[in-house]
Amino acid sequence: MSGGDRLRRWAALLALTLPLTALLLWAALPAALLLGPMFAAMAFGVAGSELRLPRSAFTAAQAIIGCLIARTLTPGIFASLAQDWPAVLASVALTVAAGGIVGLVMVRYGSLPGMTAAWGSSPGAASAMVALAEDFGADMQLVAFMQYLRVVIVIASASLISRLLFGAAAAPTAAAAVGADAAWPAFAATLAIAALGGWLGMRSRLPGGSLLLPMLAGAALQAGGHVVIALPSWLVAVIYTTLGWFVGLGFSHRAFLHALRAIPQIVLSSLLLIGLCGISAWLLTGLLHADALTAFLATSPGGLDTVAVIAMSSHADMSLVMAVQTMRLFAVILTGPAIARWICRHA
Numbered sequence: 001m002s003g004g005d006r007l008r009r010w011a012a013l014l015a016l017t018l019p020l021t022a023l024l025l026w027a028a029l030p031a032a033l034l035l036g037p038m039f040a041a042m043a044f045g046v047a048g049s050e051l052r053l054p055r056s057a058f059t060a061a062q063a064i065i066g067c068l069i070a071r072t073l074t075p076g077i078f079a080s081l082a083q084d085w086p087a088v089l090a091s092v093a094l095t096v097a098a099g100g101i102v103g104l105v106m107v108r109y110g111s112l113p114g115m116t117a118a119w120g121s122s123p124g125a126a127s128a129m130v131a132l133a134e135d136f137g138a139d140m141q142l143v144a145f146m147q148y149l150r151v152v153i154v155i156a157s158a159s160l161i162s163r164l165l166f167g168a169a170a171a172p173t174a175a176a177a178v179g180a181d182a183a184w185p186a187f188a189a190t191l192a193i194a195a196l197g198g199w200l201g202m203r204s205r206l207p208g209g210s211l212l213l214p215m216l217a218g219a220a221l222q223a224g225g226h227v228v229i230a231l232p233s234w235l236v237a238v239i240y241t242t243l244g245w246f247v248g249l250g251f252s253h254r255a256f257l258h259a260l261r262a263i264p265q266i267v268l269s270s271l272l273l274i275g276l277c278g279i280s281a282w283l284l285t286g287l288l289h290a291d292a293l294t295a296f297l298a299t300s301p302g303g304l305d306t307v308a309v310i311a312m313s314s315h316a317d318m319s320l321v322m323a324v325q326t327m328r329l330f331a332v333i334l335t336g337p338a339i340a341r342w343i344c345r346h347a
Contacts, residue, residue, distance in 0.1 A: 009049050016040040017241065033240040034309045035155060041248025042152070048253035053246045061242040062211040063198030064231065067190050069211075069308050069322050070218030071229040087287035091280040092328045095299050096335060098276035099123040102269050103343045110265045113139065118340035120146030121269055122332055123277070123301035138340075145259045148250045150270040154302035157274060158310050186230035193218045193227070212326065240309060273301050290320055298324035 021036025044051055103121035107114045115138040197217050201209030221227045259266065281295035290298070294317040300307055311321040 013044050033237055034244045037241040037244030038248040041245040042251050045249045045251040046256045057242050058246045059198050059202050059210045061239045063194040063214045064239045066211040066214030067194050067218045067229055069215045084288050091284050092331050094280040095277050096331050100339045102273045106269050114344035116142050118343040119143045122336055145255045146266050151302050153270045154300055158300055186228040189227040190229050277301050294320055297321045
């Protein structure tokens with residue numbers, strides 16, 4: 001593809017993204033700034049546009065979102081989590097077990113290979129699961145299709161549920177304004193945290209590290225009174241668009257054809273996993289007295305970054321959502337290989 005053709009396709013993707021995002025914003029749908037670009041990019045990816053965002057763009061988006069999350073984390077939150085850690089651990093364990101059950105069902109009653117079904121149904125960050133799947137001999141392209149299709153289903157269902165059942169409307173971005181005299185220093189400090197944390201996360205090869213390290217560093221520095229996390233709304237919109245395009249363009253024409261026959265069982269397995277994770281949400285509402293929307297998002301089997309966007313857009317308890325999601329990410333990474341082998345052995 002020539003440079004001119006590529007430029008025209010990017011322009012066409014932007015031309016589709018803008019009105020679609022505007023329509024979702026008009027409908028007051030939470031995470032509209034993420035959903036619009038993602039749906040537009042999905043259409044281009046499946047149509048065989050051959051457009052791809054560089055990995056560095058995805059890393060930058062994760063780092064900025066990590067800083068946005070850090071803004072919501074306070075010392076009192078960690079004290080609360082330390083007090084309620086048994087309930088949080090129980091919820092995480094149930095969610096991980098739900099992924100194992102779904103993988104077992106898919107292998108036993110579906111047509112997907114065992115290792116592929118195991119990693120494709122794992123409720124962790126999609127990018128991390130794809131990378132691990134390749135290391136363990138699974139069909140990486142099919143795992144990627146399963147993971148990102150589930151991310152789309154989770155994002156769409158979480159946005160609709162938060163809008164229709166819990167009355168959450170699209171909220172302003174999480175980047176609250178700061179005083180004019182402090183805006184630029186705070187913005188520069190935030191960008192420095194995102195750049196350094198994202199780079200270290202990428203170098204460490206920790207799954208989700210480009211989001212986790214800026215999140216933890218930003219939260220610690222802000223809690224200590226050293227920085228104020230501040231980002232302009234236009235940059236937040238750009239970052240959401242980047243993340244949406246990265247996920248949507250992952251639906252390549254080749255992967256779609258490869259997985260066409262398996263789409264019904266992939267969709268059913270995703271819905272089953274979401275339903276089983278609802279049991280974990282019910283546990284959180286009972287043990288921690290969390291509201292239903294917060295519990296639903298905390299246990300939702302989507303990516304850490306995409307769930308964070310929905311939580312920030314729907315007035316959920318951001319701290320509890322990210323604490324449970326982060327703990328589950330580490331749990332899935334640690335237990336994923338053993339669960340995949342167990343599924344293949346018993347299915």
